[in-house]
Amino acid sequence: MLARGVKAGDAALDVTACTALVHGCCRGGDVAEARRVFDVMPLLGLAPNEVTYTALMHGYFIHGHKEKGFSLFEDMRRVGVEPNLYTYNCLIGECCRTGEFERAHNLFDEMSEKGIVRNAVSYNTLIAGLCKHGKLWNAARLLDRMRKEGTRPSIITFNLLVDGYGKAGKMSNALHFFNQMKAAGFQPSAVTYNMLIAGFCRARDMTRANRALSDMKERGLEPTKVTYTILIDSFARENDTDKVFEMLTGMEKAGLEVDVRTYGVLIRALCMEGNMKDAKKLFQSMGEKGVEPSNVIYDMMIYGYGREGSSYKALKFIMEMRQKGLVPNSASYSLTIRILCRDDKCQEAEALIDDMVHAGLQTSESIRQALLDAKARWRGSTDSSFA
Incomplete structure (x- = not known):
């Protein structure tokens, strides 16, 4: 379409248009076509800029071509195109995904050397990677550095730390960052509470999980399908069938769809308890509500x-x-x-x-x-x- 427009004199083939094409091809999953557009640009007298390079780099990364992405970064430097904030954020994100934290930190430090002001996304990207790989102390130190450098943490920053420590079972630390979030003027979201509740459930502290649920409701936040599924799963593991069905009732009253995963958790609890009469009733109710049982649910009924x-x-x-x-x-x-x-x-x-x-x-x-x-x-x- 662009080529036709150029021939008709209705469109100009410029760097912005080609960059949009590169970005669009990458989003559509056709990285080879994105590269073809990128390689054609110099032949048309158009020099790819830092945005073009970053778009293709990101395309390589999200489609699993890490080495091609970093090779493109080296090409970018060689031809004298300076990476911008988004380029560095993209590179740091890929390093964190693959656990290459030394490389990630080098790129992070290089930003200030190049005079690029790091933003909350730069910090959050690195914090997310560190939390994912269990480097929680380093992640917490990065929050301190963020504040010292004058970059205001976002709600995402605190959520990452609450989730990271919750998954590690370190609930006192998770609560510390939960309270810091509120002190910084952020209202915890349903996502925050889900992370906190999941952490308490993982630590098998159902009393505090219930307390977090009550606090969530008091703040005017409606529990989500994720909230209920976390609690149903945990109460099922504790063989507390009454609480399981209490959560199911709450879910249905809230008008939330009970999906196959939730049914699976419920049926597993009943089968493990040996209550096949109720398990069968629940299994039959799935068909009445148009929910198709999965292999896992069938296998659990057979086991029961x-x-x-x-x-x-x-x-x-x-x-x-x-x-x-x-x-x-x-x-x-x-x-x-x-x-x-x-x-x-x-x-x-x-x-x-x-x-x-x-x-x-x-x-x-x-x-x-x-x-x-x-x-x-x-x-x-x-x-x-x-x-």
Whole structure:
């Protein structure tokens, strides 16, 4: 379209237009085409500027071509195009993603040497990388440096630290940065509370997780689907079924969609508790609400019935899975086969072993031995009946 416009005299082929094309191709996933536009520019008398270089560099990074991105950075310097703030932020982000913190810090320090004023994004990018890789002390020190240099932390800065320390189970530190956020004049968001609640749940401190939920509501923030799912998962792990269903009720009252992951957490809790009656009711309610059960949910129902010793109920779920084109895992097959063998249902067990092989799963020697033992028992009982 641009070329046609140029030929018709309605558009000017300039650096801005070519840079927009490079950026657009990268966003569309066609980095090769972005590079073609970039390489054509000098032939048209157009020199790529720092924005063009950064757009292509970012494209290389997000599509997994790290070395090409850094090679382009070296080309950029060689031809005398100076990187800008966004170039450095882009490079630091890629270094943090791959855990190359020495390189990231060198680039970070180089910014001030080049007279480029670092912004909150520069700091947040490095803090995010450090937190992700468990370098929490370094991340906290960076916040101090940020303040000393006169760059105001953003709510994202504090969220990163709350989340980082929460994931590490260091809840006193997470609360410290949560309180610092409020002292800096920021109102914690639902995202902040979700991070805090998740941290308490990870530390198995459900009392403080509930307290954080209450505080969230008092501040006028509605719990999100993420909030409820975190709590449902944690109460399920604590085998607190009453609290699990209390959270589910709260979720439905708030008009939030109960998705397949939430159902999975609930069904797992009931199956682990041995409450197959309620697990089945919940499973059936999924169909009524148009939520398609996943492999994990089917496998959990099979496990629950297997543990209960209900071989035909477990078998029914395997058959239902196969009809839907789903493949049960090896554990589901093995457990059901063993129970069928225990009940001397040899024909069904043998058919299930054949189906397991047909599904591309390996059968164990112990399963085949269980079938042979069941057949031997069956023959023995048959022979004795005619003695």
